[in-house]
Amino acid sequence: MDAKYRELEAENERLRGEVARLERRVAELTATVERLTAALEAAQRSGKRQAAPFRKADGPNPEPKKPGRKPGDAHGLHMHRAAVSPEQIDERYDAPLPRCCPKCGSRHVIETHTAAQYQTEIPRRPIHREFTIHIGRCHDCGERVQGRHALQTSDALGAAASQLGPDAHAAFVTLNKGLGLSHGKCQRFFRDVFGMTISRSTSVRSLLHTATLTTPAYQQLRIAVRQSAWVVPDETGWRVGGRSAWLHALVTATCTCYEIGNRSVEIAERLLGLDWSGTLIHDGWSVYDRFQKAVHQQCVGHLQRRCRELLETATGGAVHLPRRVLALIDRAFELRRQWRGHRLNRDELADAGLELACQLEQATSGCSTHTLNRRLAKHIHRHAIQWFWFLIDPTIDATNYRAEQAIRPAVVNRKVWGGNRTWHGAEAQSILTSLLVTLEQRGYEALTWLSAARGATVPLPLPP
Numbered sequence: 001m002d003a004k005y006r007e008l009e010a011e012n013e014r015l016r017g018e019v020a021r022l023e024r025r026v027a028e029l030t031a032t033v034e035r036l037t038a039a040l041e042a043a044q045r046s047g048k049r050q051a052a053p054f055r056k057a058d059g060p061n062p063e064p065k066k067p068g069r070k071p072g073d074a075h076g077l078h079m080h081r082a083a084v085s086p087e088q089i090d091e092r093y094d095a096p097l098p099r100c101c102p103k104c105g106s107r108h109v110i111e112t113h114t115a116a117q118y119q120t121e122i123p124r125r126p127i128h129r130e131f132t133i134h135i136g137r138c139h140d141c142g143e144r145v146q147g148r149h150a151l152q153t154s155d156a157l158g159a160a161a162s163q164l165g166p167d168a169h170a171a172f173v174t175l176n177k178g179l180g181l182s183h184g185k186c187q188r189f190f191r192d193v194f195g196m197t198i199s200r201s202t203s204v205r206s207l208l209h210t211a212t213l214t215t216p217a218y219q220q221l222r223i224a225v226r227q228s229a230w231v232v233p234d235e236t237g238w239r240v241g242g243r244s245a246w247l248h249a250l251v252t253a254t255c256t257c258y259e260i261g262n263r264s265v266e267i268a269e270r271l272l273g274l275d276w277s278g279t280l281i282h283d284g285w286s287v288y289d290r291f292q293k294a295v296h297q298q299c300v301g302h303l304q305r306r307c308r309e310l311l312e313t314a315t316g317g318a319v320h321l322p323r324r325v326l327a328l329i330d331r332a333f334e335l336r337r338q339w340r341g342h343r344l345n346r347d348e349l350a351d352a353g354l355e356l357a358c359q360l361e362q363a364t365s366g367c368s369t370h371t372l373n374r375r376l377a378k379h380i381h382r383h384a385i386q387w388f389w390f391l392i393d394p395t396i397d398a399t400n401y402r403a404e405q406a407i408r409p410a411v412v413n414r415k416v417w418g419g420n421r422t423w424h425g426a427e428a429q430s431i432l433t434s435l436l437v438t439l440e441q442r443g444y445e446a447l448t449w450l451s452a453a454r455g456a457t458v459p460l461p462l463p464p
Contacts, residue, residue: 028315036313084118126194129165133157153454164198164206170450172206177432178446180413204425211428214453217460218431221255221438224460226272228252230279230396233268233288234403236411239419240426247410251402254463256437258410260426265290279393281400284379296386300329301399303380303387310372318370321377324363332356332388332398339394346394353391357384406437435460 100107134147146155154163168190175181175189183203190196225231231250238247238260246263249256250271261267265287272278274290281297282288288296307322314322332353339349361384364377380387390398410433420426439446442463452458 032313032315039312083116084120089118122193124194126196127165150455164202166451166454167447168196169206169210169454170447172203173210173432173436173450174447176203176207177413177429178436180409180416182417207432208424208428210450210454211431213457214431214435214450216457217453218434220460221257221434222271224255225250225252225257226276228255228278230281231272232281232397232400232403234283234400234407235263235267235285236407236414238410238414238426240423241421245419245426247407247414249403249406249410251406254438254441256406256434256441258406258430258434258437260420260430279389279396281397281402283400284383295389295393296383297389297396297398298383298386299398299400300332300387300390301401304329306376310376314370314373318368318373321363321368321370321373325360325376325380328356328360328363329387332391335391336394336398339391349394350392353388354385356388356391360384360387 097109097111099109101109129151131149131152136145137143138145148155151166152163153166153169154160156163172186175186176183181189183200186203187198187200190198231252233248233250235246235248238245240260245260246267248259248261248267250259250268257271259267259271268288269290272291275293276291277293277295279295279297280288280291281299283299283302304326307326310322311319335344335349335352335356338344339346344352361381364381364384366377368374368377390396420429435450436446439449439461442461444461449458449461
């Protein structure tokens with residue numbers, strides 16, 4: 001009887017322990033469900049907002065720093081507009097004293113001295129030009145010959161003799177492709193600021209013609225991308241004629257090339273060639289693996305984000321792999337800081353990078369029972385040496401942030417006017433946006449260069 005009682009008591013204790021374990025598991029799963037439900041609701045709400053892709057995931061800082069300059073030694077100098085030189089002054093005005101004191105009303109106001117103030121205003125009155133075109137005929141072949149001034153933007157006469165100037169055409173590129181204004185807003189800008197009456201189609205035709213004239217410079221830009229030592233590619237969704245397309249961006253140190261097409265390797269293959277042997281810094285898109293002669297640096301930022309997202313829902317042993325990967329990445333960045341601080345030489349940095357790659361490969365070589373971890377480990381293991389290549393070659397970036405920054409203005413423009421209506425317009429979008437960004441990278445004023453390109457074939461400026 002005693003043995004039977006002890007057996008029942010032991011079974012009771014075992015069942016009590018099992019119930020406690022199951023209750024803890026239920027509590028963990030309930031907390032996970034609540035966390036995932038909140039994340040899903042937040043994602044659904046943010047997806048309906050236009051600014052969702054660029055909004056901070058954790059919201060604004062609850063205790064932000066006070067805006068403005070801070071007191072102390074690091075206060076710095078106050079910036080101000082530089083005074084206008086005497087030869088730059090176009091108009092002079094006098095501001096005499098008032099007849100009576102504005103405070104007490106007294107008329108006994110005595111002048112003590114004068115001071116100068118300068119103002120820079122924008123010109124709102126358009127310039128109207130008239131060109132006297134000399135027309136003749138060749139005595140030998142009988143061909144009609146017509147003169148052309150450097151400021152002319154067209155040879156058209158008759159009903160099309162009234163044209164816009166080169167600066168106006170260059171402004172369309174800056175307003176539409178650079179600042180993201182729609183053609184209707186460009187029309188309103190010229191009307192409100194300069195009092196010029198234009199149609200929306202004028203902006204469209206101007207951009208298409210400017211793109212045609214600057215195509216040779218765009219081809220020079222593509223050659224410069226192909227000759228670069230490293231390239232950072234990225235892509236985002238686009239719309240052409242209401243149908244899905246993709247905008248590809250390839251960024252180098254001195255130029256940026258955009259091209260609109262489908263989501264395949266064709267764009268990069270056509271621009272670089274599969275035999276390109278530089279360094280490709282990308283986000284891990286599988287099509288870039290076809291560049292087998294290139295050196296690959298996988299974006300460490302994407303890997304960090306993926307591990308952190310896993311840790312938001314991982315429980316138990318599933319947290320070990322993402323934590324281990326994040327620790328190795330932190331160590332890699334610490335090593336690069338030591339190299340930049342001249343505490344490591346380049347050979348020591350490269351050896352440390354190879355060691356970290358071996359540790360990462362070892363950490364992901366095991367078999368995980370967690371599905372998401374197993375998928376992560378497979379991806380990391382396949383490109384083990386490519387995660388820390390920025391330690392072996394410290395002249396390259398660890399992430400593809402350059403391409404993501406180049407993509408962001410295009411995404412904003414897409415949200416404003418939804419892409420392009422035709423493939424002809426998409427081609428102009430690629431050409432003009434590439435030239436705008438590249439000219440800015442090289443330190444040149446895009447408006448001046450585009451204005452000159454309307455009158456003659458202008459080569460792409462060389463990098464400084």
